[in-house]
Amino acid sequence: MMINSLSEVGVRVKRIGIIGGGASGLMAAISASEAGAKVTVFEHNNECGRKIKATGNGKCNLTNTFLRSSAYHSSSDKDLNRYFGQFDQEDALMFFRKSGLMMYEKDTYVYPLCNQAYVVRDILLHRCRENGVKILTDHTVNDISLKDSVYTVCANGTGYEFDRVIMACGSYAGINDNDRIDSNDDGYSLSYHLGHSIVKVRPSLVPVNCSDDFCKKLKGVRMNAKVTLTLDDAPAAEEYGEVQFTDYGISGIVVFQLSRYIAMEKERNKLLILDLMPDMSEEELKNFLHFRDITGIYMTAGDFLMGMFNKAVNEVLLDIMKIDPEADHESELSQRLDELASLIKGFTMHPTSVKSYPHAQCCCGGVSLDEIDDSCESLINDGLYYCGEIIDVDGICGGYNLQWAWTTGYIAGRAAASEP
């Protein structure tokens, strides 16, 4: 006897509604449909995966071969390896390879060979189409209710019934204020009304505003530095790499990584201390400056610094020391080289806030991970699952946030389709 469907042999096919057609929602749709479920994706935008298209400056840094739980932050103590143990970077690479995507690795960061982020999105959509996933774009879900083990999802005035619901609504990051979903309908609000706790949401991986007058002079300068964030004068975090000075403050991956602390620790006294010569100790730098002073011939203070840093940085350093670049080197700067060394090693900026959500690559905070089990199922409501950035887990730069979306999307989809 030929069997045409699972229902013919008494297996009830699960109806799954997925709220959000981004990275995690599309991955959940694929894994759920492959496990035999009948899947519908609701997407607020007129296309799925709009954010994927913007990732990695349009190239999509889709994962990192050096995956580790320490690359993530959460207010929960839960070991994220409980999720990565089920679907890690190797599984993501295998998934995309099998889907036809060729990729390359650069310093552990993985990109599609074509360097086109939208192709990653298109591949996910292609897999959804192959599996018969129903995608409803321009559909904003504004209510989810549960009665007698059946979920009713309301979108655009119509109610849809499902056995399982997967919340894949993402965060506010990278979305212009005009495109943002009404705060009553976003994933945090829907989850709150379903009984979940929401850990305070803030922009992360975002440029930082500073109050220092010299910002305008340094605008456009890029240089390598070691950046230490202090909170109430105690070092809290440290990063090394390229910083970008802007007219409002400071940016660059190094600063992005520190931005979550600035966003979260509003009440504390914060400083960003830049070591502009990180390859030398302060002692070595002092010796170097004295040697430079003895061996070179300099007319002005500006001449002495010429060739060390960008001209704008030289001018700001002298400005802070209240020395005119045209002043006589011998009388003005020569006697203050130790002070100059300390300034170079401890160039201090005063962060006031972080840029707003549209400028951020992800958000910290979200639906508490402590209320979600290892299958990504809600501990508050049976049959409700969570994946992606809506959860209170945020990764550092380098493909970690998309990996979290692939990992949790895969787990949520498979579990929602398979669990009895």
Ligand SMILES: Cc1cc2nc3c(=O)[nH]c(=O)nc-3n(C[C@H](O)[C@H](O)[C@H](O)COP(=O)(O)OP(=O)(O)OC[C@H]3O[C@@H](n4cnc5c(N)ncnc54)[C@H](O)[C@@H]3O)c2cc1C
């Ligand atoms: C500019 C930028 C660059 C980035 N670059 C990288 C990178 O290179 N590597 C990396 O790892 N990460 C990167 N990220 C982060 C990464 O894109 C996100 O972490 C990831 O897309 C999160 O996936 P998600 O599915 O959780 O959310 P999203 O991709 O945001 O998808 C959520 C979807 O749900 C929809 N939705 C929400 N609420 C509703 C509702 N009520 N009804 C219907 N639909 C709804 C939204 O419209 C959205 O399409 C970047 C982010 C930005 C903004």
